Amino acid sequence: MALITETSDLDAYLAVSDVIDWDNPSIRKMAGQLLAGSHDDVEIVRAMYHFVRDEIAHSADIGGQVVTCKASEVLEHRQGICYAKAHLLAALLRCAGIPAGFCYQRLLLDDEQMPWLVVHGLNAVYIGREKKWIRLDARGNKAGVEAEFSLEGEKLAFPVRTEFGESEDLMIYAQPSEKVVQALQRHQTVAALFANLPSEI
Numbered sequence: 384m385a386l387i388t389e390t391s392d393l394d395a396y397l398a399v400s401d402v403i404d405w406d407n408p409s410i411r412k413m414a415g416q417l418l419a420g421s422h423d424d425v426e427i428v429r430a431m432y433h434f435v436r437d438e439i440a441h442s443a444d445i446g447g448q449v450v451t452c453k454a455s456e457v458l459e460h461r462q463g464i465c466y467a468k469a470h471l472l473a474a475l476l477r478c479a480g481i482p483a484g485f486c487y488q489r490l491l492l493d494d495e496q497m498p499w500l501v502v503h504g505l506n507a508v509y510i511g512r513e514k515k516w517i518r519l520d521a522r523g524n525k526a527g528v529e530a531e532f533s534l535e536g537e538k539l540a541f542p543v544r545t546e547f548g549e550s551e552d553l554m555i556y557a558q559p560s561e562k563v564v565q566a567l568q569r570h571q572t573v574a575a576l577f578a579n580l581p582s583e584i
């Protein structure tokens with residue numbers, strides 16, 4: 384499976400925006416802490432990925448009530464759903480000068496309770512040393528979910544099961560999906576958000 388960049392301009396994957404607000408002082412401070420003087424892009428990516436995956440809770444896993452969207456909001460509240468966590472990871476990486484984008488899958492929300500297709504968000508990051516893009520899923524691990532940092536083969540949170548209508552979008556987008564951002568900004572509670580997750584980007 385070959386990933387496809389939306390643009391060949393790597394600067395597009397370093398841009399600051401209202402949502403990917405890596406110029407925010409709190410993002411810059413955290414990125415500096417995670418850099419810890421390292422100049423190895425693989426180690427920087429690994430550290431930032433593990434921070435977002437493990438130290439920022441997935442709102443659904445903790446019964447969270449706060450809906451976050453901007454990277455700085457996710458960092459402040461230390462929680463967010465997959466899209467929001469992807470926003471934070473991208474912001475931290477971009478702050479470190481490492482190109483990062485957004486990827487999406489369409490997955491069943493829950494096989495038993497909510498068997499309808501929704502968009503799942505994750506990241507792609509450019510590893511300069513390897514001269515390649517890799518996808519990383521910082522959703523957060525739990526029973527049945529074991530995403531990992533890997534240069535060799537993807538270890539994402541969820542396998543795509545085409546037999547259930549699930550699908551993969553191999554495009555690496557420079558900015559988050561507008562439908563995703565609108566969903567995060569429109570709903571005030573996690574319950575309302577989960578009842579209205581976008582089904583397409």
